[in-house]
Amino acid sequence: MNKLVKLSDYLSDVMANISAVILGLMTLLILLEIFLWNIFKKTTLIADEYSAYGLAAIIFMGAGYCLKEKGHIRITLILGFLPEKMERIITFIATLITTVFMGYLWWYLFKMVKSTLRYESTSGTLTNTPIWIPQAVMLIGAACFFIQLAATSVKTWAAIKTKEEIV
DSSP, rough: HHHHHHHHHHHHHHHHHHHHHHHHHHHHHHHHHHHHHHHHHHOSSSSSOOOOOHEEEEEEEEHHHHHHHTTTTTHHHHTTSOHHHHHHHHHHHHHHHHHHEEEEEEEHHHHHHHHHHHHHHHHHTTTTOBTEEEEEHHHHHHHHHHHHHHHHHHHHHHHHTTOOOOO
């Protein structure tokens, strides 16, 4: 259990750092676009497309870190009225259902990337970006989120057994 938790925490931290770098690069790209347009009336032609890819990357890659830091929305108002044991059980069930759903989502993201590679799909823009690249980033982020969810499920189950604080 401890190895899974440590691995998930490490992966979530790495993904958060990569997300931060992507956010910084997106900011620089948008500032460059603004500068070029205002000074030279020129455009990069890629700022909106690559910013959209970056946003998707940040969302998927940052989800595990957000879960680790308890940043996702939780219905603590309702849970606060329940007995402690019931609160732990409901939290475990919710986390387990979310883990199963994320595994399902990951599988279909995997199939999407595989299909995109097979058909050599590219963006319909001037850049002709191979679509598998941003999709693969989403797939990696979803995998790390799935691992974090699985570790959270394990920690929540352990909290039920040992009466520790809920994760």
